[in-house]
Amino acid sequence: MDTPVITTTALRKVYRSRDREITALDGVDLTVREGEVYGVVGRSGAGKSTLIRCVNLLERPTSGTVEVAGRDLTALAGRSDRAPAALRAARAGIGMVFQHFNLLSSRTVQDNVELPLEILGVTRRERAARARDLLDLVGLADKARAYPAQLSGGQKQRVGIARALAGRPRVLLSDEATSALDPETTRSVLELLRDLNRQLGLTVLLITHEMDVVKAVCDSAALMKGGRVVESGTVAELLATPGSELADALFPVGGTASGPDRTVVDLTFHGDSATRPVISRLARTYNVDVSILGAAMETYDGRQIGRMRIELPGRFEDNVVPIGYLREQGLQVDIAPEATAEPVTGEPAAVGK
Amino acid sequence: MHPLLTQALGDTLRMVGWSAAVTVAAGLPLGVLLVLTDRGGLLRNLAVNKVLAAVVNLGRSLPFVILMIALMSFTRAVVGTTIGWQAAVVPLSVGAVPFFARLVETSLREVDHGLVEAVQAMGGSTWTVVRKVLLPESLASLVAGATTTVIALIGYSAMAGVVGGGGLGDLALRYGYQRFETGFMWVIVAVLVVLVTLVQLAGDLAARAVARRGRTSAAPRLRLLRTGAAPSSPSAPSTT
Numbered sequence: 001m002d003t004p005v006i007t008t009t010a011l012r013k014v015y016r017s018r019d020r021e022i023t024a025l026d027g028v029d030l031t032v033r034e035g036e037v038y039g040v041v042g043r044s045g046a047g048k049s050t051l052i053r054c055v056n057l058l059e060r061p062t063s064g065t066v067e068v069a070g071r072d073l074t075a076l077a078g079r080s081d082r083a084p085a086a087l088r089a090a091r092a093g094i095g096m097v098f099q100h101f102n103l104l105s106s107r108t109v110q111d112n113v114e115l116p117l118e119i120l121g122v123t124r125r126e127r128a129a130r131a132r133d134l135l136d137l138v139g140l141a142d143k144a145r146a147y148p149a150q151l152s153g154g155q156k157q158r159v160g161i162a163r164a165l166a167g168r169p170r171v172l173l174s175d176e177a178t179s180a181l182d183p184e185t186t187r188s189v190l191e192l193l194r195d196l197n198r199q200l201g202l203t204v205l206l207i208t209h210e211m212d213v214v215k216a217v218c219d220s221a222a223l224m225k226g227g228r229v230v231e232s233g234t235v236a237e238l239l240a241t242p243g244s245e246l247a248d249a250l251f252p253v254g255g256t257a258s259g260p261d262r263t264v265v266d267l268t269f270h271g272d273s274a275t276r277p278v279i280s281r282l283a284r285t286y287n288v289d290v291s292i293l294g295a296a297m298e299t300y301d302g303r304q305i306g307r308m309r310i311e312l313p314g315r316f317e318d319n320v321v322p323i324g325y326l327r328e329q330g331l332q333v334d335i336a337p338e339a340t341a342e343p344v345t346g347e348p349a350a351v352g353k
Numbered sequence: 354m355h356p357l358l359t360q361a362l363g364d365t366l367r368m369v370g371w372s373a374a375v376t377v378a379a380g381l382p383l384g385v386l387l388v389l390t391d392r393g394g395l396l397r398n399l400a401v402n403k404v405l406a407a408v409v410n411l412g413r414s415l416p417f418v419i420l421m422i423a424l425m426s427f428t429r430a431v432v433g434t435t436i437g438w439q440a441a442v443v444p445l446s447v448g449a450v451p452f453f454a455r456l457v458e459t460s461l462r463e464v465d466h467g468l469v470e471a472v473q474a475m476g477g478s479t480w481t482v483v484r485k486v487l488l489p490e491s492l493a494s495l496v497a498g499a500t501t502t503v504i505a506l507i508g509y510s511a512m513a514g515v516v517g518g519g520g521l522g523d524l525a526l527r528y529g530y531q532r533f534e535t536g537f538m539w540v541i542v543a544v545l546v547v548l549v550t551l552v553q554l555a556g557d558l559a560a561r562a563v564a565r566r567g568r569t570s571a572a573p574r575l576r577l578l579r580t581g582a583a584p585s586s587p588s589a590p591s592t593t
Contacts, residue, residue: 082395083478089476100467106490115472
């Protein structure tokens with residue numbers, strides 16, 4: 001799990017037009033470990049799309065290196081604009097799914113899935129067998145003979161995923177794969193990605209502007225701004241980082257003190273503590289009335305992580321003991337300053353877009 | 354049918370058939386190269402692109418009659434004669450290749466670049482992209498372009514009489530127009546109209562059959578019933 005599969009080092013991409021330069025990537029170091037689902041989020045223009053396209057060198061980085069599965073792709077690419085055979089062979093081991101699916105309209109679903117195998121020179125019989133298996137895997141076995149135009153958006157993306165997996169890649173790149181889908185379909189496609197990640201040990205690097213995607217499937221995440229990665233880590237690490245924007249966006253908590261002489265406390269659950277009923281014990285042990293102002297919790301692998309904003313009666317000085325108890329339980333406890341009546345975080349979309 | 358008419362129809366079909374074959378064989382790769390070598394193309398090479406574009410523009414701007422005269426020595430070198438329908442095939446092809454190449458270029462440019470990237474991401478080479486994406490995805494449009502080109506060739510072939518190529522246009526010009534046999538001229542024009550209509554109909558059916566497989570590319574409607582002869586043809590057969 002800890003072997004890095006994708007590593008970018010000091011990746012820079014500068015677009016030059018006649019009279020100006022646009023720096024799309026400004027020194028990006030990213031490490032995606034084997035078997036994880038890694039989400040890169042950021043507003044449009046933050047450089048995340050350029051980043052993922054640099055990983056399989058659809059976009060040539062201006063400087064820096066990209067390593068995938070131990071191979072330095074930037075070295076394979078050489079100087080020329082065209083992709084040498086070695087780079088093309090490496091690309092064949094990296095699956096990619098696209099926002100707009102990019103299925104060939106003149107081919108049936110099955111022929112679309114077979115396309116990467118044709119490029120790899122697999123025999124017709126093997127291609128057909130593999131395509132059928134993959135369509136089965138993504139739940140579209142009955143659509144093999146349909147054309148893409150006859151499918152719904154979610155079905156098209158499933159075909160796109162099946163096609164991306166045809167060459168048995170270790171790595172799947174997902175370029176806003178769910179951004180053109182409705183929420184229901186998004187969920188089912190994300191579940192599929194999650195299942196494939198678990199069943200096949202597939203490493204997934206996805207970029208998205210939707211925080212919900214990260215929340216639903218990602219083990220780790222990075223936030224991009226202005227061509228740089230400003231935060232990165234596993235979801236639990238991000239939560240444990242005070243002031244993490246990603247954590248705020250993933251687990252937004254709001255709510256203001258109901259009056260003076262109240263203490264507002266933000267609790268972050270990111271470890272084993274989350275399995276114990278901390279709040280009710282607090283109330284019973286210290287006989288305090290705890291009100292929950294807001295909470296955002298998720299359950300990952302049976303462990304709850306997330307954040308909660310609670311209010312205790314009395315000023316901070318009156319609550320030193322209960323707060324100490326919460327800290328003892330392994331929670332991260334932040335006291336909201338009395339002046340800070342407004343919510344600390346914005347809506348998730350504010351950062352996600 | 355009138356023996357003169359039969360002979361002329363045969364000449365027209367031979368001229369148009371051969372030059373259409375040559376035009377597609379040469380114009381298709383030329384159109385592909387125009388796209389590939391252009392800015393943002395897979396074989397980006399602006400120098401080559403500029404030269405190709407200049408040749409194509411030159412070929413398209415020369416009036417066909419001048420082209421026919423100017424190419425006479427070239428024609429002799431290629432087919433061994435400068436008269437007869439064989440001699441007309443050479444200038445007809447030379448005139449139509451740039452025309453068709455531009456139509457091919459336009460068709461290929463309409464292919465979604467995302468598809469090209471998808472195949473590149475799979476490890477496909479430039480040749481793979483051309484063979485598996487650009488040509489199949491634009492097939493309906495290419496068929497429509499070829500139809501337009503064939504009809505343009507029927508129009509151009511009317512001038513083949515200049516080199517003794519014969520054909521329907523020549524017959525209409527000499528018997529109908531110059532000998533004031535207006536009735537005969539109209540008969541020939543009617544034959545031309547039927548010929549062009551049939552070509553357009555066949556082309557539309559083929560394009561529709563191709564497009565129906567994909568169901569996405571805009572299938573050209575049958576234009577036949579609405580307007581009669583070939584509204585899409587940029588140069589309707591000129592008989593004057």
